[in-house]
Amino acid sequence: MKFSLTTMIMSAALMAGVATAYNPIGESCDTPGGYGCSQDASVNGGNAFIYECASTDEFVYVAGCACPTCCVATTGGAYCT
Secondary structure, three states, X not given: OOOXXXXXXXXXXXXXXXXXXXXXXXXXXXOOOOEEEEEOXXXXXXXXXXXXXXXXXXXXXXXXXXXXXXXXXXXXXXXXX
Protein backbone atom coordinates (compact mmCIF):
# COMPACT_ATOMS: atom_id res chain seq x y z
CA MET A 1 0.00 0.00 0.00
CA LYS A 2 1.26 3.47 -0.86
CA PHE A 3 1.28 6.14 1.82
CA SER A 4 1.04 9.83 1.07
CA LEU A 5 1.12 12.90 3.29
CA THR A 6 -2.67 13.12 2.97
CA THR A 7 -3.04 9.50 4.04
CA MET A 8 -0.81 10.06 7.07
CA ILE A 9 -2.74 13.19 8.11
CA MET A 10 -6.09 11.48 7.75
CA SER A 11 -4.84 8.36 9.52
CA ALA A 12 -3.85 10.50 12.49
CA ALA A 13 -7.30 12.07 12.47
CA LEU A 14 -8.94 8.64 12.26
CA MET A 15 -6.92 7.37 15.20
CA ALA A 16 -7.92 10.41 17.22
CA GLY A 17 -11.56 9.79 16.28
CA VAL A 18 -12.40 13.45 15.91
CA ALA A 19 -13.14 15.87 13.11
CA THR A 20 -10.32 18.07 11.93
CA ALA A 21 -10.49 21.33 9.94
CA TYR A 22 -9.66 19.87 6.56
CA ASN A 23 -11.63 19.36 3.34
CA PRO A 24 -10.47 16.20 1.55
CA ILE A 25 -13.38 16.13 -0.94
CA GLY A 26 -11.99 15.71 -4.45
CA GLU A 27 -8.48 14.85 -3.24
CA SER A 28 -6.94 11.57 -4.35
CA CYS A 29 -6.81 8.60 -1.97
CA ASP A 30 -5.46 5.07 -2.02
CA THR A 31 -7.67 3.14 0.40
CA PRO A 32 -11.07 2.61 -1.32
CA GLY A 33 -13.83 1.90 1.16
CA GLY A 34 -12.14 3.84 3.97
CA TYR A 35 -14.23 6.39 5.86
CA GLY A 36 -13.28 9.43 7.89
CA CYS A 37 -14.55 12.58 9.57
CA SER A 38 -13.63 16.13 8.85
CA GLN A 39 -14.83 19.67 9.38
CA ASP A 40 -14.31 22.68 7.15
CA ALA A 41 -16.12 26.03 6.91
CA SER A 42 -16.75 25.46 3.19
CA VAL A 43 -18.61 22.14 3.62
CA ASN A 44 -21.90 21.35 5.40
CA GLY A 45 -22.25 24.86 6.84
CA GLY A 46 -19.07 24.43 8.85
CA ASN A 47 -20.35 21.33 10.61
CA ALA A 48 -18.52 17.99 10.62
CA PHE A 49 -19.07 15.56 7.77
CA ILE A 50 -18.29 11.99 6.78
CA TYR A 51 -16.26 11.24 3.68
CA GLU A 52 -15.22 8.05 1.92
CA CYS A 53 -12.36 7.00 -0.32
CA ALA A 54 -14.44 5.97 -3.34
CA SER A 55 -13.59 3.25 -5.85
CA THR A 56 -12.43 6.09 -8.15
CA ASP A 57 -9.55 6.73 -5.67
CA GLU A 58 -11.01 10.11 -4.75
CA PHE A 59 -12.52 11.32 -1.47
CA VAL A 60 -16.28 11.92 -1.74
CA TYR A 61 -18.82 13.50 0.62
CA VAL A 62 -21.05 10.90 2.30
CA ALA A 63 -23.12 12.66 4.97
CA GLY A 64 -23.28 15.81 7.04
CA CYS A 65 -23.41 15.94 10.83
CA ALA A 66 -25.32 18.43 13.00
CA CYS A 67 -22.40 20.22 14.68
CA PRO A 68 -18.68 20.92 14.14
CA THR A 69 -17.56 18.15 16.53
CA CYS A 70 -20.35 15.58 15.98
CA CYS A 71 -18.39 13.00 13.99
CA VAL A 72 -16.43 9.99 15.15
CA ALA A 73 -14.16 7.86 12.97
CA THR A 74 -13.24 4.33 13.97
CA THR A 75 -11.46 1.46 12.26
CA GLY A 76 -14.92 0.19 11.25
CA GLY A 77 -16.15 3.44 9.66
CA ALA A 78 -17.41 6.85 10.69
CA TYR A 79 -20.66 8.12 12.18
CA CYS A 80 -22.33 11.31 13.40
CA THR A 81 -23.01 11.62 17.10
